[in-house]
Each structure stands twice: as C-alpha cells, then as structure tokens.
Amino acid sequence: MPVRMCLSCKQKMQQTALIRLQYKNGNINQFDGEGRSFYICYECLEDFNKVSRKIIKRFGIQNESDFEDTLKEILSYAKQR
DSSP: OEEEETTEEEEEEEGGGEEEEEEEETEEEEOOSSOOOOOHHHHHHHHHHHHHHHHHHHHHOEEEEEEHHHHHHHHHHHHOO
C-alpha cells in the first residue's frame, strides 16, 4: 500500500487513511484524476481551522471566506464516507 503525508500534520500514513484533494484553477476540489494533489488525514479533519490555515498558507489563497465554505463542504462529505 502506498504511503503518503498529510499536508496538515506531516504524518506519513497509508494512502487509504487520507483524503485526496487538489487545488486547481483557484478552487479546491476532490481529486479528479488529473494534476497534482495533496492529502489530509481524518484526524486533522477534526480541527478545521488548522487544516484551512495550512492550505491557505500553502497555496497563497486570497479569498479565504469562499475557500473555507468550499473546504467545509468537501470535508463534511469526506467525513461521511
């Protein structure tokens, strides 16, 4: 099983224990199969503020309020899975 690192906590885990997302064309989405992506572990999902700060910093996102709404929607859907 491939090992990947969580963008937020930097822990290495099996790929199946992480959620795969991507930042593409100024939007954050679930990975669509093309392009670069990053991973967030399920433990980090519990601390939304930490995760959103890390992603905003990493990608230099300017419009934080729109981004956070989209991220909340994606992560709440991912938690249900």
